[in-house]
Amino acid sequence: MMCCRTSQLIALCCAVTFALNSHAADGMQKGTPQLKQAGPLAFAPDGVLLIGDTQSASIFAIDTQDHGGGNAGSEINVSGINQKIAAMIGSATNDTLINDMVVNPSSGNVYLSVSRGRGPDAVPLIFKVDSKGALSELALENVNFAQASLDNAPKGDPARGGRDPRLSSITDIQFNSGKVIVAGLSNEEFASTLRVIDYPFDGRTQSTGIEIYHGAHGRLETASPVRTFITYENTVLAAYTCTPLVSIPVDDLKPQSRTKGRTIAELGNRNTPLDMIIYRKGDQDYLLMANTARGVMKLKLNKAQIDSAESISTRIDGTAGIGYETIESLKNVDQLDKLDDSRAVLLVSNANQVDLKTIQLP
Amino acid sequence: MxxxxxxxxxxxxxxxxxxxxxxxxxxxxxxxxxxxxxxxxxxxxxxxxxxxxxxxxxxxxxxxxxxxxxxxxxxxxxxxxxxxxxxxxxxxxxxxxxxxxxxxxxxxxxxxxxxxxxxxxxxxxxxxxxxxxQLPSSRHKSATKVLAVYPSDSALPENLLKFYVYFSHPMSRGEAYSRIHLLRNGEPVVDPFLELGEELWNSDQTRFTLFIHPGRIKRGVKPREDQGPSLQAGNHYQLQIDAAWVDSQGDPLAESFVKEFEATGPNYDQLNPATWKIETPDALTKTPVRLIFDRPLDRAMLDRVLKVLALDGSEVAGSISVDDNETRWSFTPDDPWPINTYNIQVATNLEDRSGNNIVRPFEVQMRNQNSEKPVPIIAIEFVVK
Structure with missing residues (x-):
């Protein structure tokens, strides 16, 4: 990490735009990020929160100044967390949406992206839940931050009354070895785009379109969007909207190129994946996935097996590829993240109530 | 006060x-x-x-x-x-x-x-x-309603990929999939749509994009094999939109909305611009230049991914209209056409109603895979004289 930071510092010395007011090695500047929407979240090292903002087609990196300490083993449980946030922001519960949840690995505190309101003028907010379950708003005024724009498409011409109605919704973000990987889904063309951005942000965005084989009679799918993904041993494991789980080497995500992923599992019917984590128990790695139809699914992961597996190309009854089990005790899980090596935090929704719960990793 | x-x-x-x-x-x-x-x-x-x-x-x-x-x-x-x-x-x-x-x-x-x-x-x-x-509420001048649903045709291919729903005022996020229903011959179709927590809206939330679940469209994948396609040729369908869907101010729609259509056979072919016809205008008029397609194309993309350039590469200012069930695209210049050679630039990601575009069909056979990055834009030349 130090060598990377040093080289970054050298690079920045040459960049006039970052010469003043910058937060040294992180390419950050002090100010107030103009966040228009707070969507998917991830953490970069040292307590830097990454926020996906679909409305401004950007990823914001914000220094939360929240690192060190760790969770020290306490469980974080907040019943009706959506109701409590609504009460704090003076809003009706059904006008308060929690969009994503992530644990800051530097501190063990939980962060939530929230929309106050459901209309186009909804206010984006970030809330923090500490190890005692106390809620507070993350102030976004006068913070160290950086912004990476994802939008390299021409805008509609305002002079002609045109307002570009296309939005590429950011569906997931992950940080991996100095890169921020972003999955998106357009509200017009049915296109799959994974983007890779060097971190700290330096103003360059790389885009990569991914072609994947689909687990069906050898057919090639070119365009299905990624719903959620995670990195594992320098591989992206991506869950696609039509149910396959696909592995793509991170090194294959080269700018302006196409690459092929390998379908390693087809997770079956009526399954819209929502969120994933990876953890180790004993000598075994596991993938835990929340999805709309099945509650939470657990898959055994093995890098050698993933690398050596033949891509599924024929129809197999039931579930093809890597097998999985369903964790019966976990239902209605919308979000999950690792709290530490043995525990996870979940957002569980039930009617109008969302609970934040800590569980032992299964 | x-x-x-x-x-x-x-x-x-x-x-x-x-x-x-x-x-x-x-x-x-x-x-x-x-x-x-x-x-x-x-x-x-x-x-x-x-x-x-x-x-x-x-x-x-x-x-x-x-x-x-x-x-x-x-x-x-x-x-x-x-x-x-x-x-x-x-x-x-x-x-x-x-x-x-x-x-x-x-x-x-x-x-x-x-x-x-x-x-x-x-x-x-x-x-x-x-x-x-409690604050007094500020309300719209009129209740929000559905203005239109695209594709506008009453016969749609069974591998239809998406609908666009246009509203008269901004809507609220978070309940879309519970407010839209698909009925086949009067009976509900189970899980026909791709449900995304983000919900795909335009920035002022007056247009909602509704994808048919791609796993119900692609041949040979589990959702389709287990549940069948969402749309099946030869059947009558209703896309129902509940009046209870609330707008951004929390008020329900003025009325429910129903789009009736018949499902027809699928279209698996990629777009071929060679089959398109062009109607060119006369010089010094403001007559539109027109493209007539061999099939209906994506309504939203027709507003965005085509533009008219003069020979020197400058973009001609004008307005776009789309009619004939999205089979005809017209560009009317703001000023009369000078004598010149022009071209219409078309982004190759332009799709038809089934997600087939100019460089690939929605479903690509493995043997036809091409690792080269396709051209992003094609140009259709026309002369005004």
């Missing part, structure tokens, strides 16, 4: 001996109860909600002008009904002692859909300690 409509529950508050109610006459207050921006508490104290320039709660008179204590020692503001009293946190905001009294400025604008409860410290307010406030 404006009148406030309150919940009928407020009537019990009138029993407080020292409460006074001030009413301003604004019509269209649907609730029978009318109310209150200001309460006289006794001991010379007054609690009010000032609306201008931004809503602020003011406690004036008596001890409120002392600044030896923290503001929250005098009163706190809660969302009514936000949970058990002991568990519900007060709303965020800032206290300030001024000559007018103790001011509380909420961190966020108050919502007209929420009843706010001001809880006074026990030694303030006399007979009671809770007072309720």
């Amino acid at each position: 404006q009148r406030i409509c309150v919940e009928s529950v407020f009537s019990w508050a009138l029993r407080g001996l020292t409460v006074s109610i001030l009413v301003w006459g604004v019509p269209n207050c649907s609730a029978a109860e009318e109310l209150a921006l200001e309460y006289v508490l006794g001991s010379g104290q007054k609690l009010e909600l000032r609306l201008e320039p931004a809503p602020v709660f003011v406690l004036s008179g008596g001890t409120a002008q002392q600044n030896t204590s923290a503001g929250e020692d005098f009163f706190r503001v809660y969302v009514q009904g936000s949970g058990a009293d002991n568990e519900s946190p007060p709303i965020l905001g800032k206290y300030e002692f001024t000559q007018e009294g103790l001011l509380f400025s909420p961190r966020f604008p108050l919502s007209p859909k929420v009843v706010y409860r001001v809880k006074l410290a026990d030694d303030l307010g006399g007979a009671k300690s809770d007072y309720q406030f």
Whole structure:
């Protein structure tokens, strides 16, 4: 990490735009990020929160100044967390949406992206839940931050009354070895785009379109969007909207190129994946996935097996590829993240109530 | 100052001996109860909600002008009904002692859909300690309605990929998939759509993009093999949109909406611009240049991914229209056409209704895979003379 930071510092010395007011090695500047929407979240090292903002087609990196300490083993449980946030922001519960949840690995505190309101003028907010379950708003005024724009498409011409109605919704973000990987889904063309951005942000965005084989009679799918993904041993494991789980080497995500992923599992019917984590128990790695139809699914992961597996190309009854089990005790899980090596935090929704719960990793 | 409509529950508050109610006459207050921006508490104290320039709660008179204590020692503001009293946190905001009294400025604008409860410290307010406030609602001039659903044809291919629903006012996010239903010959189709928590809206939330679940379209994948395609040729369908779907102000639609259509055979072919026809205008007129397609194309993309360039590469200013069930694209210049050679640039990601585009069909056979990056734009030349 130090060598990377040093080289970054050298690079920045040459960049006039970052010469003043910058937060040294992180390419950050002090100010107030103009966040228009707070969507998917991830953490970069040292307590830097990454926020996906679909409305401004950007990823914001914000220094939360929240690192060190760790969770020290306490469980974080907040019943009706959506109701409590609504009460704090003076809003009706059904006008308060929690969009994503992530644990800051530097501190063990939980962060939530929230929309106050459901209309186009909804206010984006970030809330923090500490190890005692106390809620507070993350102030976004006068913070160290950086912004990476994802939008390299021409805008509609305002002079002609045109307002570009296309939005590429950011569906997931992950940080991996100095890169921020972003999955998106357009509200017009049915296109799959994974983007890779060097971190700290330096103003360059790389885009990569991914072609994947689909687990069906050898057919090639070119365009299905990624719903959620995670990195594992320098591989992206991506869950696609039509149910396959696909592995793509991170090194294959080269700018302006196409690459092929390998379908390693087809997770079956009526399954819209929502969120994933990876953890180790004993000598075994596991993938835990929340999805709309099945509650939470657990898959055994093995890098050698993933690398050596033949891509599924024929129809197999039931579930093809890597097998999985369903964790019966976990239902209605919308979000999950690792709290530490043995525990996870979940957002569980039930009617109008969302609970934040800590569980032992299964 | 404006009148406030309150919940009928407020009537019990009138029993407080020292409460006074001030009413301003604004019509269209649907609730029978009318109310209150200001309460006289006794001991010379007054609690009010000032609306201008931004809503602020003011406690004036008596001890409120002392600044030896923290503001929250005098009163706190809660969302009514936000949970058990002991568990519900007060709303965020800032206290300030001024000559007018103790001011509380909420961190966020108050919502007209929420009843706010001001809880006074026990030694303030006399007979009671809770007072309720609610902002007047600001409403649209007219109820929101569905303006159109695309594709506009009444016969749609069974591998249709998406609908666009256009609304007259901004809508609310978060309930789309519970408000839209697909019926086949009068019976509900189970899980026909790709349901995404993000919901795919345009930026002002007047257009919703609804994808048919791609796993129900692609041949050979599990969802389709287990449940069948969402649309099947030869059947009659209704896309129903509930009136209960609320707009961004929390009001339901003026009425429900139904799009009726028949499903026809699929279209698996990629677009071939060689089959398109072009109608060229005469010089010095503002007659549109037109493209006539061999099949209906994506309504939204026809507004965005085609443009007209002059020979020098400059973009011609003008307006786009689309008709004939999205089979005809017309570009009318702002100024009469000079004699020149032009080209229409078309992004190759332009799709038909089934997601086939100019460089690949929606489903690509493995043997046809091409690892080269396709050209992003093609040009269709025409001469104006």
